[in-house]
Amino acid sequence: MRTSINPTKQNISEIENWLTQEWNDKNEGFFTNLEMIPKAFEENRISILNENDKAIAFALFRIYDEMSVIDIAEIEPIHRGRGIARKFILDTLDILKSRGVIVVKLFCSPEKSEGFWMKCGFNRFEVPNNSQINMYKTLIDVLNPTNDFLDSKLDKLKLWDCEPHLTDRNQPKWIWELKYKNDNKTLIKPIICPAHYDWQIELDSKSKIITDKVKYFPFDIFDSGTFIIINSIENIKH
Incomplete structure (x- = not known):
């Protein structure tokens, strides 16, 4: 049993077959998203779990610079309950990390899958005007926000979970004390945080x-609309 990002056309056919069977038997699964699978295969955006040369699980993903989105992940119904799904997802995350990804996000579908993703190390976050269960996981060590300012001489980055016109009645939700590498611009640890592009920073x-x-x-700030990734404060420091 192994996780692979090089599925064969036969593997894709196997996945499509058991998704179709699951839909016919239980009216469940990702059969309605079937058209996404061949496209992900062509673009090398799919990982699979092989057992005896047969695909028994798959995950579709997209990569945007240092962030990835998992669109679909499922294990064949007859193989559920064996404790292999979590290892497959963790293996897939390792693959994404090897491609330079440092944070992964998804939304739970179905909603009952939230508990599984939490076991895989994902955390829930809120997105304005979005009722879905959104989750994320960082794949590297990041700079954590603090409430205890141990060194008042350090630069600080503050982020509110609201737009600027509302900040007069709200304190920043996150504050980071910044420490730089020898170039005085690159952070020792990056900041990765769920954030809306209209929030105040x-x-x-x-x-x-x-x-x-x-x-x-x-x-230099990566902004996906729901996440920020900050590796350096280059344009401010110089």
Whole structure:
């Protein structure tokens, strides 16, 4: 039994067959998303779990720079309950990490799958105007926010979970004390946090305070609309 990102056309056919069978038997599964599988196969965006050269699980994903989205993941019904699904997902995450991914997100479908994803190390996060169960997992060590400011001389990054016109009645939800590598711009650990592009973010440094919406902030920040990834404060420091 092994996880692979090089499925054969036969493997794809096997997956399509048991998805079709599951739909016919129980009216469940991802049969309605069947058209996504051949496209993911062509674009090398699918991992599978092979047992005796047969595909018994699969996951479809997309990669955006350092972030990945898992669109679908399922194990063949007859193989559920064996304790192999979690290992398959963790193996898939290792594959994504090897491709430079540092955070993975998804939404739970069906909603009852939330418990499984939590066992895989995912955490829930809220997305404005979105009622789905959104979850994410970081694949590397990241800078954690703090409530105890041990060194007042350090630069600080503050993030509110609201738009700027609401911040006068709210404190920042996250605050990070920034430590840099020798180049004085690259963070020792990156910041990865669920965030909406219209939320307010602020850099409080020794020389200046800069405040704006995430989408307008003047430094290198990956913004997917639901996540920020910050590796450096380059444009502010220089």
